[in-house]
């Protein structure tokens with residue numbers, strides 16, 4: 121059903137693209153209308169927009185979990201496991217330990233146990249959960265569960281990494297640390313990233329570009345480039361240009377909200 | 382917590398003692414003859430005196446109920462897995478299973494007893510017919526109602542049908558399977574008793590239900606009550622064993638399921 125609408129075109133640079141995409145839920149809610157979004161290999165795009173504007177819907181379309189009602193999706197990926205999606209909720213197997221949850225994508229790909237375990241330990245250390253590897257999800261805090269879900273996406277070594285407000289439930293210090301860890305991992309593994317966030321500050325700190333969406337039905341209202349080289353450091357957060365970019369994103373959000381009201 | 386559990390146990394012990402004491406008192410003070418209502422002391426005496434008859438009968442009935450329960454667990458679980466894997470089988474077999482469930486055993490038992498010559502086997506078959514459905518339908522429900530977000534995750538990771546069964550559906554269904562098994566445990570005993578009533582097996586292979594009937598024909602009320610008591614205790618024991626099994630299998634992996642009784 122989905123295959124019909126996805127035209128796979130060999131285009132080495134574009135991992136996935138939404139072209140004039142509209143999406144209507146079965147109950148008639150028009151979540152997206154005329155959305156244009158292209159994810160290039162190795163790029164880092166942040167997506168901000170008011171609650172309910174269709175950000176999650178857009179990610180699910182990019183992941184291939186939904187088919188568009190109108191418009192087209194182009195995806196250059198074929199194999200399973202090439203897309204990782206960190207859902208807005210942790211979405212863990214409740215009966216499996218933290219370690220087994222993170223190992224799941226590797227098991228499904230039948231990767232040798234020894235190698236898998238090594239990757240899992242690395243990812244768990246990266247998100248700061250090495251200590252609780254044997255705990256069950258219900259024994260963790262909400263923020264810890266979210267980090268497990270992030271570790272699971274990291275081990276799957278995708279080409280396209282979709283993150284849906286992954287750090288919204290974390291305190292600021294942890295969040296800053298994980299932002300940096302994510303950037304480091306991205307730098308070494310070079311996925312194309314779409315990062316959804318409610319935080320204007322986070323979007324500017326992380327992305328090469330920030331896309332601002334309108335209220336529902338969502339489409340791109342503004343595209344703000346962040347011409348700051350990586351690695352980004354805390355000094356960037358304190359800089360004049362950072363704050364200027366942040367206020368540009370904020371203004372774009374307000375304009376988008378006013379225009380639709 | 383622990384002291385509260387102890388208090389509860391003490392209270393229920395006292396309640397049972399009070400009931401038995403009251404019963405004995407009513408029988409003695411009211412001078413009710415034993416062929417109408419025997420007191421608990423007389424029942425205990427009958428249990429002791431007739432143990433050579435009741436003991437083997439108890440074993441027979443327990444064996445029938447136990448075998449039926451095992452067969453129900455294996456058959457119900459396996460059939461549920463098959464139906465979950467194949468829509469075809471589900472369309473074909475589900476109506477049959479439901480039909481078997483709604484036909485009262487009492488009415489099938491004589492038929493089964495005609496066709497199956499080996500009496501014990503026939504009794505087990507009857508008890509199995511009663512016990513089968515709860516395990517089966519609960520397991521099928523658990524297999525089919527997995528978390529949709531987790532299903533999306535498995536899809537993204539390109540899990541095969543069998544991987545989804547093994548890593549997602551079977552663990553999701555385990556608590557439902559065990560809940561079904563607890564219902565089936567009680568029903569297996571009911572089925573065994575009803576089938577024995579219908580079969581009326583006398584002699585060395587007679588079960589508790591037949592001994593109960595026999596005592597009734599002889600107006601041996603104390604023995605009738607003793608047999609009844611053994612049946613009740615069997616039910617309690619089966620229930621308790623299955624609760625232990627449930628707790629042991631779910632352990633700390635399934636947080637919410639453990640509380641319910």
Ligand SMILES: Nc1ncnc2c1ncn2[C@@H]1O[C@H](COP(=O)(O)OP(=O)(O)OP(=O)(O)O)[C@@H](O)[C@H]1O
Pocket residue numbers: 145146147149150151169170171172173174175176177178208336
């Ligand atoms: N399964 C669904 N069925 C019907 N409507 C839905 C469904 N999922 C989402 N919607 C609607 O579609 C719109 C977009 O939802 P979506 O989850 O994409 O928003 P979002 O931008 O991710 O919001 P948030 O920032 O709060 O997570 C919302 O108005 C929501 O009510």
Ligand SMILES: [Mg+2]
Pocket residue numbers: 175176177208284
């Ligand atoms: Mg969302």
